[in-house]
Amino acid sequence: xxxxxxxxxxxxxxxxxxxxxxxxxxxxxxxxxxxxxxxxxxxxxxxxxxxxxxxxxxxxxxxxxxxxxxxxxxxxxxxxxxxxxxxxxxxxxxxxxxxxxxxxxxxxxxxxxxxxxxxxxxxxxxxxxxxxxxxxxxxxxxxxxxxxxxxxxxxxxxxxxxxxxxxxxxxxxxxxxxxxxxxxxxxxxxxxxxxxxxxxxxxxxxxxxxxxxxxxxxxxxxxxxxxxxxxxxxxxxxxxxxxxxxxxxxxxxxxxxxxxxxxxxxxxxxxxxxxxxxxxxxxxxxxxxxxxxxxxxxxxxxxxxxxxxxxxxxxxxxxxxxxxxxxxxxxxxxxxxxxxxxxxxxxxxxxxxxxxxxxxxxxxxxxxxxxxxxxxxxxxxxxxxxxxxxxxxxxxxxxxxxxxxxxxxxxxxxxxxxxxxxxxxxxxxxxxxxxxxxxxxxxxxxxxxxxxxxxxxxxxxxxxxxxxxxxxxxxxxxxxxxxxxxxxxxxxxxxxxxxxxxxxxxxxxxxxxxxxxxxxxxxxxxxxxxxxxxxxxxxxxxxxxxxxxxxxxxxxxxxxxxxxxxxxxxxxxxxxxxxxxxxxx
RNA sequence: GGCCUCGUAGUUCAAUGGAUAGAGUAGAAGUUUCCUAAACUUUAGAUACAAGUUCGAUUCUUGUCGAGGCUACCA
Numbered sequence: 001x002x003x004x005x006x007x008x009x010x011x012x013x014x015x016x017x018x019x020x021x022x023x024x025x026x027x028x029x030x031x032x033x034x035x036x037x038x039x040x041x042x043x044x045x046x047x048x049x050x051x052x053x054x055x056x057x058x059x060x061x062x063x064x065x066x067x068x069x070x071x072x073x074x075x076x077x078x079x080x081x082x083x084x085x086x087x088x089x090x091x092x093x094x095x096x097x098x099x100x101x102x103x104x105x106x107x108x109x110x111x112x113x114x115x116x117x118x119x120x121x122x123x124x125x126x127x128x129x130x131x132x133x134x135x136x137x138x139x140x141x142x143x144x145x146x147x148x149x150x151x152x153x154x155x156x157x158x159x160x161x162x163x164x165x166x167x168x169x170x171x172x173x174x175x176x177x178x179x180x181x182x183x184x185x186x187x188x189x190x191x192x193x194x195x196x197x198x199x200x201x202x203x204x205x206x207x208x209x210x211x212x213x214x215x216x217x218x219x220x221x222x223x224x225x226x227x228x229x230x231x232x233x234x235x236x237x238x239x240x241x242x243x244x245x246x247x248x249x250x251x252x253x254x255x256x257x258x259x260x261x262x263x264x265x266x267x268x269x270x271x272x273x274x275x276x277x278x279x280x281x282x283x284x285x286x287x288x289x290x291x292x293x294x295x296x297x298x299x300x301x302x303x304x305x306x307x308x309x310x311x312x313x314x315x316x317x318x319x320x321x322x323x324x325x326x327x328x329x330x331x332x333x334x335x336x337x338x339x340x341x342x343x344x345x346x347x348x349x350x351x352x353x354x355x356x357x358x359x360x361x362x363x364x365x366x367x368x369x370x371x372x373x374x375x376x377x378x379x380x381x382x383x384x385x386x387x388x389x390x391x392x393x394x395x396x397x398x399x400x401x402x403x404x405x406x407x408x409x410x411x412x413x414x415x416x417x418x419x420x421x422x423x424x425x426x427x428x429x430x431x432x433x434x435x436x437x438x439x440x441x442x443x444x445x446x447x448x449x450x451x452x453x454x455x456x457x458x459x460x461x462x463x464x465x466x467x468x469x470x471x472x473x474x475x476x477x478x479x480x481x482x483x484x485x486x487x488x489x490x491x492x493x494x495x496x497x498x499x500x501x502x503x504x505x506x507x508x509x510x511x512x513x514x515x516x517x518x519x520x521x522x523x524x525x526x527x528x529x530x531x532x533x534x535x536x537x538x539x540x541x542x543x544x545x546x547x548x549x550x551x552x553x554x555x556x557x558x559x560x561x562x563x564x565x566x567x568x569x570x571x572x573x574x575x576x577x578x579x580x581x582x583x584x585x
Numbered sequence: 586g587g588c589c590u591c592g593u594a595g596u597u598c599a600a601u602g603g604a605u606a607g608a609g610u611a612g613a614a615g616u617u618u619c620c621u622a623a624a625c626u627u628u629a630g631a632u633a634c635a636a637g638u639u640c641g642a643u644u645c646u647u648g649u650c651g652a653g654g655c656u657a658c659c660a
Contacts, residue, residue, distance in 0.1 A: 035601095035603085037601090037603075037604095039604095040603095040604060040605085042604090042605075043604075048603095048604085050603065050604095052603075052640060052641075055640070062640085086604070087604065088603085088604090088640080088641095089603085089604060132660085169660070172659090172660070173659090173660095174660090286660090311658090313658060322588080323588085324587095324588095324656075327657085327658055329658085330658040331658060332658080334658085336657095336658065336659080336660085337659070337660050340660090363654095364589085364590065364653095364654065364655090365653095365654055365655065366654095366655085367589060367590075367654080367655070368588080368589075368654090368655050368656070369655085371589090392590090394590080394591080394653085394654095395653080395654085397653090427623075428623090431622095431623065433621080433623075449623095457597095460598070460599090461597090461598065462598090462599090464590070464591080465590090465591065465598090466590090466591075466652090466653070467597095467598095468596095468597070470597090476597090476609080476610070477623060478609080478610080478623060478624090479608080479609035479610060479623095480597090480598075480599095480608060480609040480610090481609080481623085483623060484609090484623065484624090486623090487621080487623050487624085488623095488624090490621075491620065491621060491624095492620085532601090540598095540599090544598090544599060544600095544608090547599095547608080547609090548599095548608085551608080554624060554625070555624095555625070555626095557619095557620075557624090557625090558616090558619095558622095558624065558625040558626080
């Protein structure tokens with residue numbers, strides 16, 4: 001697995017310059033780009049220069065060109081120890097001294113040398129989660145939350161300030177349904193009295209509403225009504241709609257109940273967020289934003305970006321961009337989802353003048369919506385409109401098929417978290433790994449391990465791909481998993497505790513094991529991996545990178561025999577490597 | 586119908602246009618005087634199909650087949 005190929009980064013610039021100069025001297029041509037890649041195992045060398053592209057500029061045999069170039073590099077660059085040429089590939093071996101210097105430089109750098117993506121230093125706002133307040137979080141939210149939070153962390157690691165936000169869908173018919181059901185069937189009940197998490201408590205009433213609604217429909221049909229008529233005229237639905245009208249009119253009792261039920265839900269959400277390890281800097285509530293955007297529509301109409309149909313509805317024509325016409329305001333003058341999103345984006349830039357980039361973590365079923373949204377904002381002429389990103393992710397499938405709340409095939413977030421922790425407990429006890437810890441410490445560790453497994457399992461997959469999630473079998477603790485990485489990390493820490501050594505020892509004269517060089521190569525490209533992940537909005541890049549590094553480390557310590565304390569050379573080097581790598585897992 | 590995304594070992598996932606397509610797991614065979622064996626080593630196993638561009642294609646283009654999504658005056 002090589003999402004980012006291990007290439008000795010620190011010598012890049014030197015080599016690139018030398019190659020260009022070499023081609024100039026040898027063939028009197030200038031090559032604009034030098035292509036590097038890591039040398040494939042089975043061939044000797046650390047990094048490889050691809051000669052083929054040079055054939056565009058100079059006629060000749062790639063092997064001959066490679067050989068001459070290799071000789072030139074060996075002559076002029078002291079870090080080049082030797083070289084060989086296979087077909088059009090010039091493989092270069094670097095000296096141990098180079099790696100030793102490199103690891104020292106890496107150690108000295110803050111954050112392992114991760115550089116900001118660009119120098120503008122504007123901040124970024126990342127939106128994720130965006131739940132409805134009528135039911136608990138599920139597996140889909142877990143992928144959303146982990147992706148959004150992880151991307152926030154990655155961008156922050158590149159030196160930018162990140163604002164994490166969620167937009168909470170706290171208004172609308174769905175919450176009114178829960179409210180009506182509570183009034184009818186649960187008056188006086190509270191989550192505390194029932195011993196339930198607040199979101200579960202409210203979600204149960206949503207389910208109850210649906211049951212009652214179905215019952216009423218059936219009764220109406222039995223009394224001779226058509227199905228569509230019955231669906232529209234079920235008394236409990238009419239009550240919910242009436243409640244929504246009251247809410248919009250600002251009726252005090254309705255608002256009080258609404259606030260109370262939402263508070264219960266938030267309390268439940270916050271517990272889940274805390275366990276997942278995600279948090280937010282700002283919350284936006286739809287009850288505050290759902291009227292936004294209308295003034296912008298008015299302005300856009302004036303500018304001619306939008307047009308009005310005879311019934312008064314407002315549209316934008318995107319046929320030139322290969323899309324359709326899209327409505328942005330209803331004929332009765334009210335806002336729709338799109339209007340609201342336009343307004344909210346503008347509002348966010350107003351609220352936080354230091355941001356110029358918005359990232360939306362939303363499932364790929366809304367690809368079209370965001371394509372349109374971004375296009376509209378561009379046409380409206382906002383300068384930041386070119387920095388809008390939809391972090392689109394695939395659905396989470398179950399072995400039984402798609403998750404459908406109506407069919408009861410939803411995996412509840414809290415249940416899943418509990419199950420992961422339980423599995424971690426079982427396996428740990430079976431292996432007897434945690435003897436000597438207190439019960440409290442053990443429980444804490446089970447949670448860390450279980451959540452590590454879940455997070456890694458979700459994040460290692462390319463966001464845009466669907467995930468097949470088998471709660472029983474898919475989550476493993478062996479192999480390419482979170483616990484495997486955690487375990488390696490723990491071992492590295494253990495070395496750090498046991499071995500004392502001198503970081504400033506003169507390292508000249510040491511020789512390196514082949515696998516040590518491999519590990520150093522990974523450390524060298526760590527900044528690149530982070531930046532790639534930030535640009536691609538893909539934690540999977542870092543997950544896979546980390547796994548490769550950990551695997552290289554494991555392979556190393558199994559291969560190289562432990563030396564006596566009198567022979568510090570190899571041991572010291574190894575400890576330095578693990579020290580540098582340790583902090584980042 | 587139109588548009589978008591995805592098709593890689595039995596299975597779950599990798600691979601800036603580069604060399605012999607990598608890992609985990611499941612299968613077969615091994616390793617423990619060793620910083621914690623949740624490990625390591627060996628072995629078998631795949632690019633849906635067909636054209637095209639290229640020195641070179643899992644990657645880019647087109648078509649076919651298959652899976653999913655979007656195509657609301659819902660959010």
